[in-house]
Amino acid sequence: MKAIVLKDLGGPEKLLWEEVADPVPGAGEVLVRLKAAALNHRDAWIRKGLYANIQLPTILGSDGSGEVAAVGSSLSNDLLGQAVLINPCLDWGPEIKTQGPGMRILGMPDSGTYARMVVVPAANIRPKPAHLSFEEAAALPLAGMTAYRALVTRAQVAAGETVLITGVGGGVASMALQIAHCLGARTFVTSGSDHKIERACALGAVGGVNYRDEQWGRKLRQLLQGRPLDVIIDGSGGSVFERALGLIGPAGRIVTYGATLGAARQIEVRRIFWKQVTVMGSTMASPQEFDALVQLYSAQELRPPIDRVFPLQEAGEAHQRMEEARQFGKILLGI
Numbered sequence: 001m002k003a004i005v006l007k008d009l010g011g012p013e014k015l016l017w018e019e020v021a022d023p024v025p026g027a028g029e030v031l032v033r034l035k036a037a038a039l040n041h042r043d044a045w046i047r048k049g050l051y052a053n054i055q056l057p058t059i060l061g062s063d064g065s066g067e068v069a070a071v072g073s074s075l076s077n078d079l080l081g082q083a084v085l086i087n088p089c090l091d092w093g094p095e096i097k098t099q100g101p102g103m104r105i106l107g108m109p110d111s112g113t114y115a116r117m118v119v120v121p122a123a124n125i126r127p128k129p130a131h132l133s134f135e136e137a138a139a140l141p142l143a144g145m146t147a148y149r150a151l152v153t154r155a156q157v158a159a160g161e162t163v164l165i166t167g168v169g170g171g172v173a174s175m176a177l178q179i180a181h182c183l184g185a186r187t188f189v190t191s192g193s194d195h196k197i198e199r200a201c202a203l204g205a206v207g208g209v210n211y212r213d214e215q216w217g218r219k220l221r222q223l224l225q226g227r228p229l230d231v232i233i234d235g236s237g238g239s240v241f242e243r244a245l246g247l248i249g250p251a252g253r254i255v256t257y258g259a260t261l262g263a264a265r266q267i268e269v270r271r272i273f274w275k276q277v278t279v280m281g282s283t284m285a286s287p288q289e290f291d292a293l294v295q296l297y298s299a300q301e302l303r304p305p306i307d308r309v310f311p312l313q314e315a316g317e318a319h320q321r322m323e324e325a326r327q328f329g330k331i332l333l334g335i
């Protein structure tokens, strides 16, 4: 089959369109003929060598949707031809509160979805929600799971609470906005683009500020009109996380799920204890949360925001767009 193969670390040009052996499903596994894959920032971190335990060569890609084309031994042939989406979290483990030591994310070291076909455990496929296209279904899993766990399981956002989502153009952040809106939160956003703030408002945000303005914190306080921020959902890390400790309200919760900007250098500890703040980490999600996410998007007929669909061969161009943060929502590869 044809796939995008990463053999060496480096720029988007390292994503090579090559012929590789067709994957074969083992016991308990299915072969999915992919129709769409989605990018995640993880893919760029791996490509650049900024991820743990990188093993090359590899086929990147955690998210995918398609049709079951073959099943391994012990599985029913009834699965053949089913339209499915893939839960990219392999071997989460028995606990909901945290992943087990064997947890992996599809797409390095396990061969991922930047390919015509992928093999995954049958336990990781679910029927594609009828209202979603294959592209929309591929956009949902990794970012949606991360957003769902951060908002629902970790922060336990309640209706009427005031929530800030940073960098709303991102894949996780744009879906966090949709989920926060479903939960009945009053949601504010930051973005590096006024146009993206407008799009976020069309998706239910009350307002937003542009983080390229040094005064964004002060401007956000003006927008809040004295109401405290109950929850901040942040994937930026770095100086944004530092500022979050100043912006969060009394007894507020901050959920961190990423560090696009790197480490926070100066944590003002006094703000955490004086304001009775809870800081929580969140990563991916259990199978139960994946099912709850799919159920939520099906029941509410929600569609993950799709930025653009590139042909699979143009994975490098797609990476470039993500690294320049030009997207609003998910960048897809059509297969």
Ligand SMILES: NC(=O)c1ccc[n+]([C@@H]2O[C@H](COP(=O)([O-])OP(=O)(O)OC[C@H]3O[C@@H](n4cnc5c(N)ncnc54)[C@H](OP(=O)(O)O)[C@@H]3O)[C@@H](O)[C@H]2O)c1
Pocket (backbone or CB within 6 Å): 039, 040, 041, 042, 045, 142, 143, 146, 166, 167, 168, 169, 170, 171, 172, 173, 190, 191, 192, 193, 196, 211, 235, 236, 240, 257, 258, 259, 260, 261, 282, 283, 284, 322, 323, 325, 326, 327, 329
């Ligand atoms: N823990 C987990 O399980 C998990 C899961 C998924 C992702 N992550 C991590 O979370 C981060 C986001 O992932 P993603 O796939 O959603 O990435 P993405 O789609 O590439 O989005 C990244 C976004 O970061 C925002 N950003 C950049 N500079 C910023 C700044 N100074 N202040 C605020 N926002 C800024 C941009 O928002 P605008 O476009 O609005 O400017 C950009 O769109 C990555 O670091 C990723 O590795 C972790």
